[in-house]
Amino acid sequence: xxxxxxxxxxxxxxxxKLTQKQAAQELGVSQALLSHYxxxxxxxxxxxxVKAADYYNVSCDYLLGRTADRxxxxxxxxxxxxxxxxxxxxVVNRRLIANMVNVIYDFAATAKNRKLDxxxxxxxxxxxxRVFRRLYSANRKNPTxxxxxxxxxxxxxxxxxxxxxxxxxxxxxxxxxxxxxTAFEKLSASPDQLADDYPxxxxxxxxxxxxxxxxxxxxxx
Numbered sequence: 102x103x104x105x106x107x108x109x110x111x112x113x114x115x116x117x118k119l120t121q122k123q124a125a126q127e128l129g130v131s132q133a134l135l136s137h138y139x140x141x142x143x144x145x146x147x148x149x150x151v152k153a154a155d156y157y158n159v160s161c162d163y164l165l166g167r168t169a170d171r172x173x174x175x176x177x178x179x180x181x182x183x184x185x186x187x188x189x190x191x192v193v194n195r196r197l198i199a200n201m202v203n204v205i206y207d208f209a210a211t212a213k214n215r216k217l218d219x220x221x222x223x224x225x226x227x228x229x230x231r232v233f234r235r236l237y238s239a240n241r242k243n244p245t246x247x248x249x250x251x252x253x254x255x256x257x258x259x260x261x262x263x264x265x266x267x268x269x270x271x272x273x274x275x276x277x278x279x280x281x282x283t284a285f286e287k288l289s290a291s292p293d294q295l296a297d298d299y300p301x302x303x304x305x306x307x308x309x310x311x312x313x314x315x316x317x318x319x320x321x322x
Contacts, residue, residue: 105166
């Protein structure tokens with residue numbers, strides 16, 4: 102690991118007015134090991150690098166001294182065109198979901214917390230994985246080497262992972278939780294405000310909520 106990493110790791114800890122002992126506890130390492138990282142005596146692994154970046158709310162590139170910008174670069178996703186003809190309803194629903202996801206990330210940006218961003222990303226990824234694998238596997242002739250988790254357990258395990266990520270998101274957004282991100286106290290929202298903040302997509306947001314709750318009501322809970 103380069104000298105920039107050691108210097109930045111030390112600077113960020115001192116900026117938060119933390120002792121090495123406090124920072125080490127938060128980062129899940131011994132004080133001695135953190136001291137070695139800060140002095141450049143030992144190189145850390147990728148897991149620690151990511152954890153430190155999340156904890157100090159900076160990018161890995163910033164920690165490594167590759168950029169002076171603390172924020173990680175956000176690139177707009179490339180949306181592939183469908184290879185099959187889709188119905189008008191499918192096109193509309195794709196747009197509904199995409200706009201709702203954008204609003205979720207917009208809400209999450211209030212906290213400016215990399216751990217929350219990463220957890221939301223992971224939640225969506227495992228959710229998409231479950232649906233994709235179900236459809237991919239609908240034809241038994243499709244090769245299975247794309248996946249490493251056995252088909253007998255993937256769905257249940259994926260659901261368990263989704264539940265974990267959802268619980269982690271809850272720990273950061275529930276005011277009664279020790280991990281609550283106080284920045285969310287600034288997130289003010291109401292139906293009227295949503296209409297003002299998202300004039301082009303507010304109707305679609307309400308549509309997603311209505312469709313989801315209709316599905317819930319059908320369970321007659």
